[in-house]
Amino acid sequence: MSGPLIGEAQAQARGMDPERLSVVSGWMDRLVAERKYAGCGLLIARAGDVVFDHATGLRSLENESPFQRDTVARIYSMTKPVTTVALMMLVERGLLHLDAPVSEFIPAFGTCHALIEGATDLGQTQPCATPTLHQLATHTSGLSYPFNPGILAAEMDAQDLIFRANQGPLAQVVDQVAALPLAFTPGARWEYSVSIDILGRVIEVVSGQSLAEFFDREILGPLGMTETGFSVVAGTASRFADLYTPLEGDAMALNEARVGANSLRRVDDNLQSPFLNAETYSGGGGLVGTMDDYLRFAEMLRRGGALGDQRLLSPRSVAFMMRNHLSGDIASMGPQSFAEQPMEGMGFGLGGAVVLDPARARCPGSVGDFSWGGMASTFFWVDPVEALSVVFFTQLSPSSSYPTRPQLKALVHAALTG
Structure with missing residues (x-):
């Protein structure tokens, strides 16, 4: 691998208990043995060095190929923090500002309407302000996702507006979204949405x-993330995992989720996946890559915008990005949507969640840790207080299938000794 390297160290030398880390390995092995995940992998770095790595199970049940540290996975919404880093890079260059309306860059958003309270059809709207870039980055824009509740989400589902890898040019899908009303007046609520995809088009x-191209030249290349992209990178296809679901129907149809008899039904074959040759560059969920690559990105955030001699952002911009940008926690913003994280005790920064109160979030953690996950149950967090960067990969959709994220955080924090 090329690019800046993250070192390896003994766990004890970085204040982590090897015996307690072995419990993490056993937990992962059990997830596979119980057929919750086909396979999974985990990297834990502390103070800049990898102190734990474990991979178990299979990346393809059908082909009996092992899930290993270098397995290529769909990271889906873990793309969002990468996109907001790109956004902040443009802010630092004076090319845009966060209070700018999105219509300055995408004319299709020039005239916006929001559904009235209690609307029963898409025609029941009122004029509203155009969402700003900041509202897009914080999911307060009024946009939605097809798997959320509500009539806007239902229409998005009917039009298949999910920004899959095979849905055509990004500009085309963005204009389709812009033709629909907003679910609410921008700024009024928090709702998980395709808003980061819209920011991708702004970029x-x-x-x-x-x-x-922007990702390759400005982020992935400089960080040495040579095995990450919107399409499976040449030479890595043999390590690309299959995607599974425990549901009977669509693996992302959360409104009609029905658990099937097979807890690991394959829904995206690594030999035929649209990610092999992506045509839609989804800033909200389009990247595929490896754990080591994503750890480079996470470490860049933890180190204040730089990795090795490559600086993407200033420390102050990263600190700004990882602050809570809401008026309270997510729960106080009246969300009616699916989310990758708890809502109580959790704020939201630019592209990721921020711990405000671990007790209210009911999960061990540090105030200020920054995280997000993907629909295929992947997860990462950066904890500046404990100097931790953690990356967990598996390939099961939806991510709400099992409570593995809080379990993992509890296990990792239980292994900290100094």
Whole structure:
């Protein structure tokens, strides 16, 4: 692998108990033995060095190929923090500001309408302000996702507006979203949405590059993330995992989720996946890559915007990005949507969640740790207080299938000794 390297160290030398870390390995092995996950992998870095890595199970049950540290996985919404880093890079260059309305860059958002309270059809709207870039980055824009409740989400589902890898040019899908009303007046609520996909298009317009080109030149390349991209990188297809679901129907149809008899039903074959040759560059959920690559990204955030001699953002911009940008916690913003994280005791920064109160979030953690996950049950967090960067990969959709994220955080914190 090329690019800046993250070292390896003994767990004890970095204040972690090896025996307690062995409990983490056993927990992962049990997830596989119980057929919750086909396979999974975990990297824990403390103070800049990897102190734990474990992979178990299979990346393809059908082909009996092992899930290993270098397995390529769909990270889905863990793409969002990468996109908001790109956004902040443009802010630092003076090319845009966060209070700018999105219509300055995407004319299709020039006239916006929001559904009235209690609307029963899409025609029941009122004029409203255009969402700002800040509202897009914090999921307070009024946009939604097809798997959320509500009539806007139902229409998005009917039009299949999910920004899959095979849905055509990004600009085209964004304009389809812009033709729909907003679920609520921008700023009124928090609702998980395709808003970061819209920001991806803004980045294309401002930079004059496709989102894939911008990522490669400005983020992935400088960080040495050579096995990450919107398409499976050449030479890594043999390590690309299959995607599974415990549901009978669509693996992302959360409103009609029905658990099937097979807890690991394959829904995306690694030999035929649209990620092999992506045509839609989804800033909200389009990247595939390896754990080591994503750890480089996480460590860049933990180190204040730089990895090795490559600086993407200033420390102050990263600190700003990882602060809570809501008026309270997510729960106080009246969410009616699916979310990758707890809502009580959790704020939201630019592209990821921020711990405000671990007790109210009911999960061990540090005030200020920054995290997000993906629909295939992947997860990462950065804890500046404990100097931790943690990356967990598996391939099971939806991510709400099992409570593995709080379990993992509890296990990792239980292993800290100094």
